[in-house]
Amino acid sequence: MDPLTGAGAFATIVGLICNYKNEKQAISPDEYKAFVEWLQNKHHTEVIKYLEVNSRAVESIKQFLAEDNKVIIQKLEAIDAVTAKIASGIEGLAEIARAVRPNQELSRQCINILKQLNDSLGSYFLELNTGIHPTFLIIDGGQKQLRYDEPRFIEDDLRTLVELGLLRLEYNKQGCRIFYLTREALKILQSGNQV
Numbered sequence: 001m002d003p004l005t006g007a008g009a010f011a012t013i014v015g016l017i018c019n020y021k022n023e024k025q026a027i028s029p030d031e032y033k034a035f036v037e038w039l040q041n042k043h044h045t046e047v048i049k050y051l052e053v054n055s056r057a058v059e060s061i062k063q064f065l066a067e068d069n070k071v072i073i074q075k076l077e078a079i080d081a082v083t084a085k086i087a088s089g090i091e092g093l094a095e096i097a098r099a100v101r102p103n104q105e106l107s108r109q110c111i112n113i114l115k116q117l118n119d120s121l122g123s124y125f126l127e128l129n130t131g132i133h134p135t136f137l138i139i140d141g142g143q144k145q146l147r148y149d150e151p152r153f154i155e156d157d158l159r160t161l162v163e164l165g166l167l168r169l170e171y172n173k174q175g176c177r178i179f180y181l182t183r184e185a186l187k188i189l190q191s192g193n194q195v
Helices: 006-024 033-039 045-052 053-065 069-087 096-098 107-119 151-163 183-190
Strands: 124-128 137-138 167-171 177-181
Touching: 006 045, 006 069, 006 107, 033 045, 033 053, 045 053, 053 069, 053 107, 069 096, 107 151, 107 177, 107 183, 137 183, 151 167
Parallel strands: none
Antiparallel strands: 124 137, 124 177, 167 177
């Protein structure tokens, strides 16, 4: 199977840029040209062919490689951490993610929040401050209350879900938070999760 079809294209190219940067410490006057030469030396002909017909990808890679090496490495590490965190909630990839990045795991509570919202057929939930711990009401999914077992980590889990793009945060006129399910969250749930 061609590694540059569908979702694999981005992961393949980012992975190869990461490998290239790890091997090539010296900065070239033309980093993109050096990257393509590196691809040729490593026999990644399918990637070179892909880049030959995708000028937008070429320009994006050129811009990325033109950044400071330290910044590039930081961005690649951030992508790795986010990918591992998301993969930790997907059956079949979870163990790999935990083995490679043990501290980058999507909590059970995070997955449970997404699962409850999806199972309700709702698209969003509203935060109500009714006591010590907030109450979350799934508005368009039969007005069910969202359950969570770790109240002291609910803020951390909601922030994580928003940062990963699995929930979208908005506010209503009263200033209450509204969390919307995203397509990315649905993809993770459909791929099989650990809950």
